Amino acid sequence: MHTIIEPFKIKSVEPIYFTTREERIRILEEASYNPFLIKARDVIIDLLTDSGTSAMSSDQWAGIMKGDESYAGSSSFFRFEAEVRKITGMKWVIPTHQGRAAEKILFSITGGKGKYVLSNTLFDTTRANIEFSGADGIDLICEEGKQASLIAPFKGNINVAALNQFIADKGASSIVMVMITVTNNSGGGQPVSMENIRATRAVCDQYEIPLFIDACRFAENCFFIQQREIGYRDKPIIDIARELFSYADGCTMSAKKDAFANIGGFLALQNDQLAMECRNLLIITEGFPTYGGLAGRDLEAIAIGLEEVMQEDYLKYRIRSIEYIGEKLDSVGVPYLKPTGGHAVYLDAKAFLPHIPPHQYPGQALCAALYIEGGIRGVEIGSLMFGKYSPEGQLIPHQMELVRLAVPRRVYTQSHIDYVAEVIIEVFRKRESIRGLKIVYETPYLRHFTAKFKSLA
Numbered sequence: 001m002h003t004i005i006e007p008f009k010i011k012s013v014e015p016i017y018f019t020t021r022e023e024r025i026r027i028l029e030e031a032s033y034n035p036f037l038i039k040a041r042d043v044i045i046d047l048l049t050d051s052g053t054s055a056m057s058s059d060q061w062a063g064i065m066k067g068d069e070s071y072a073g074s075s076s077f078f079r080f081e082a083e084v085r086k087i088t089g090m091k092w093v094i095p096t097h098q099g100r101a102a103e104k105i106l107f108s109i110t111g112g113k114g115k116y117v118l119s120n121t122l123f124d125t126t127r128a129n130i131e132f133s134g135a136d137g138i139d140l141i142c143e144e145g146k147q148a149s150l151i152a153p154f155k156g157n158i159n160v161a162a163l164n165q166f167i168a169d170k171g172a173s174s175i176v177m178v179m180i181t182v183t184n185n186s187g188g189g190q191p192v193s194m195e196n197i198r199a200t201r202a203v204c205d206q207y208e209i210p211l212f213i214d215a216c217r218f219a220e221n222c223f224f225i226q227q228r229e230i231g232y233r234d235k236p237i238i239d240i241a242r243e244l245f246s247y248a249d250g251c252t253m254s255a256k257k258d259a260f261a262n263i264g265g266f267l268a269l270q271n272d273q274l275a276m277e278c279r280n281l282l283i284i285t286e287g288f289p290t291y292g293g294l295a296g297r298d299l300e301a302i303a304i305g306l307e308e309v310m311q312e313d314y315l316k317y318r319i320r321s322i323e324y325i326g327e328k329l330d331s332v333g334v335p336y337l338k339p340t341g342g343h344a345v346y347l348d349a350k351a352f353l354p355h356i357p358p359h360q361y362p363g364q365a366l367c368a369a370l371y372i373e374g375g376i377r378g379v380e381i382g383s384l385m386f387g388k389y390s391p392e393g394q395l396i397p398h399q400m401e402l403v404r405l406a407v408p409r410r411v412y413t414q415s416h417i418d419y420v421a422e423v424i425i426e427v428f429r430k431r432e433s434i435r436g437l438k439i440v441y442e443t444p445y446l447r448h449f450t451a452k453f454k455s456l457a
């Protein structure tokens with residue numbers, strides 16, 4: 001079999017600026033050991049996020065020129081609306097400036113004190129918007145999803161028995177909705193099976209609870225269904241996507257992921273009453289319903305990107321490029337969350353740095369080491385992002401200590417990826433010399449963005 005090559009040619013390039021190890025030690029210290037505080041120019045390979053970092057295609061750039069900037073009734077909106085409807089089958093398509101704006105509108109209306117949103121795993125902005133409304137977000141990930149080194153096809157699934165139990169305990173009237181994140185970003189980019197979504201729908205039907213999809217990475221999830229679930233091998237991605245959304249009452253989406261756009265998102269709904277309330281709030285917070293915080297040109301880029309992301313050559317290359325990093329890491333036994341997911345490799349910092357306890361943030365320490373060794377920027381997904389404090393001020397650690405290396409779409413070539421694997425392996429060889437970190441500044445919400453650290457070296 002031949003190498004699976006990038007299914008595109010490069011028309012426009014952007015320089016990478018190189019730094020020396022000594023410069024990076026200084027830069028990291030100045031950034032208080034927080035990758036979010038490093039200037040992008042000082043990063044060699046930026047794997048902080050796959051969000052808004054995609055390379056757009058020549059067709060998308062051409063679409064940008066065609067964008068209709070009319071305040072109301074823009075033709076770009078109708079193109080966007082038709083594309084979202086084609087994939088999701090949703091009646092109401094509400095553009096927003098990014099995913100969290102859709103979440104904010106949805107949960108401002110449906111959330112509130114004493115209510116619950118149940119999920120496989122909520123992304124941090126989704127959880128923050130739910131909690132900001134006064135409601136509680138509850139993660140009910142399946143058992144396989146809790147074990148980093150276990151190989152299973154659908155580790156993003158929700159635990160259907162736990163879902164049933166939770167609803168029975170709390171009463172259906174307090175459950176605002178079930179929201180399934182595909183793929184499960186905070187749980188390792190792991191996919192959710194169609195069978196699991198169907199089973200969740202059955203529970204929702206029994207209790208008359210709406211089912212929503214957090215659809216940021218729907219195409220990657222559909223590709224995994226096609227490859228791994230019985231009965232889907234010969235189905236085109238669009239058909240799998242249509243089936244997936246057919247079980248839902250609505251979805252939120254950040255177009256910064258599986259739509260190759262640098263900004264944008266949407267909320268799509270079936271229910272007329274809810275859509276009317278959301279559109280009214282949209283006008284106050286985002287804009288008129290035919291642009292919702294976006295320029296007409298952005299709507300064009302999203303519509304075209306949504307078509308491109310479902311192309312099988314692209315998805316095959318995309319998923320393979322992530323799997324390829326995993327294989328390189330396996331060759332020397334670097335611990336990571338298995339199998340590799342859709343958009344990122346998640347290093348298992350707990351197993352990588354067993355000598356660093358959770359309160360010294362092993363994930364953040366590993367991020368620092370990757371930056372110093374090779375100028376690679378990743379993000380901690382562990383006790384810094386999700387840890388809580390007990391009333392006595394003790395850290396309650398997160399169950400996993402991960403470092404996410406998210407791969408921007410269509411941006412890096414195979415030699416960039418080879419370099420990333422080499423740097424990780426080098427850091428792994430030196431792992432015993434890596435020291436923990438101490439927090440010296442933090443905020444009460446989403447502290448990982450701005451926290452400052454000191455090295456315990």
Ligand code: F0G
Binds near residue numbers: 050214
């Ligand atoms: N839901 C999921 C599953 C996400 O991964 C994100 C963003 C959002 C919602 C919010 O979308 O950024 O457009 O407001 N994830 C980015 C990341 C930030 O790096 O994973 P947004």
